[in-house]
Amino acid sequence: MKVFWVVFAIGLIGLYFVNMATLRMPLLNWDWGMHAAIRFFLGFFILGINAFYAQHLKFTSALKVILVIALLDYLYDYYIEAYRLNLEIILHGLYMVTWGSIMGYLACRNLNNKEY
Template sequence: MKIFWVVFAIGLTGLYFVNMAMLKMPFLSWEWGKHAAIRFFLGFFILGVNAFYAHKLKFTSALKVILAIAFLDYLYDYFIETYRLNFEIILHGLYMLVWGSIMGYLACKDFNNKE
């Protein structure tokens, strides 16, 4: 369980620096929070839980599902003109996916070891 909280703290610190340094966005912004949460929970549930831990989905199938949902989210933002899509925003999304998948795997592993 300690590794879970260490990864959480490192990921949260990394998120702070990614938001402030790369994107120059406020850390606690509602608009960015929604997008970050979508990417984080996609990584958490689809990659971390279903693909890496439970092996319910193949890795390529999980990536296809994530790519479709993330593309629709980017497309929606493009049409409502929230922001322009650039490389930094894509890197932010990848960071959130990776962090979410690691957290999902560790959460399932810790949860099942306690029982």
């Protein structure tokens, strides 16, 4: 369980620096936080739990599902002119998916390996 909390803390620190360096916005921005949470939970549930831990999905098919959902979200935001799509936003999304997948794998591993 210690690894889970270490990865969580490192991920939060990394998120702070990614937000400040690439997006120049505070960590607790509600609008941007929703987009970051979508990508985090996509990685958490689809990659971390279904692909890496339970292996219900193949890695390539999990990436395809995530790519479709993220692409639809990017297109919707571009359509309503919320922001312009650029490389920094894509890199931020990749960071959130990666962090979420690691956290999802560690969470399932820790929950299922507890001895009662």
